[in-house]
Amino acid sequence: MTESETRAGYDAVAVLYADLFRDAMDDQHLERGLIAAFAELVRGPLPVADLGCGPGRVTPLLASLGLSVFGVDLSPGMIAQAREEHPELRFEVGSMASLDIPDASLGGALVWFSTIHTAPDDLPLIFAEFHRVLAPGGHLLTAFQTREGDAPEAFDHKVTLAYRWPIEALSVLLREAGLVELARVRREPLPEERLPTGYLLLRKP
Structure with a gap:
């Protein structure tokens, strides 16, 4: 999917979402545990970014764990919701393909189902951006719908086309x-879900 299609899809459902x-x-106790472990790893003087933060449903959790955190999302509608519900936190409109974040300035980045709408051929550019903005020793935690096999597969996400990845292929x-x-x-999958979920924790050397 293109960024403009993804932006339009999430703008249209921002309030409902x-x-x-x-x-x-x-x-989601497993997820909260993973995020808590991530917070322990990245706690320090550098800020942490919630990339693809949507309406800010995870950003406050990171803040409650003692992190200096801000959110970035492609959708102005999602950012408006995040700012309305969490005025004490910072949220910015931005693209993961070209982040307005200085080189090596983040202690960590949370990427929570944020790259699932990105066409597979475009992911290397985005992952290079993640590497650029992380400081040496910084950590990245990502969540995504997964599958068996060797290659990604498109699926009918309710907002717009998305892709699920084998854990090894994305790694x-x-x-x-x-x-x-x-x-x-x-x-x-949980009872209300259709697909299994993958989580990867990585570090910039």
Whole structure:
């Protein structure tokens, strides 16, 4: 999908999306545990970015764990929702393909289902941006819909076309961008989900 199509899709559903997923993290105990571990790794003097933050459903959790965090999202509608619901936090409109963030300035980046709409051929550029903005020793935690096999597969996401990736295939792309894998997790679908989820934790040397 192009950025303009993704932006338009999320702008159109921003209010509904924020309402539906406002409390989604409350019962996701595995995810909260992974995010807590990520917070322990990245806690320090450098800020942390929630990239593809949507309406800010995870950003406040990161802040509650003691991080200096800000959110970035492609959709102005999503950013408007995030700013309205969490005025104490900083949210910016921006593209993961060209982040307005200085080189080597982040202690960590959370990428929570944020790259699923990116066409596979465009992911290396985005992963290179993640590597650029992370400081040496910085960590990245990403979540995505996963599948078995060797290649990504498109699926009918409710907002706009998306892709699910084998964990190893996505890890290869991130490693080629200069990041080192530390851990991977695969979770089976919850009753309300159709697809399994993958999580990767990586570090910039």
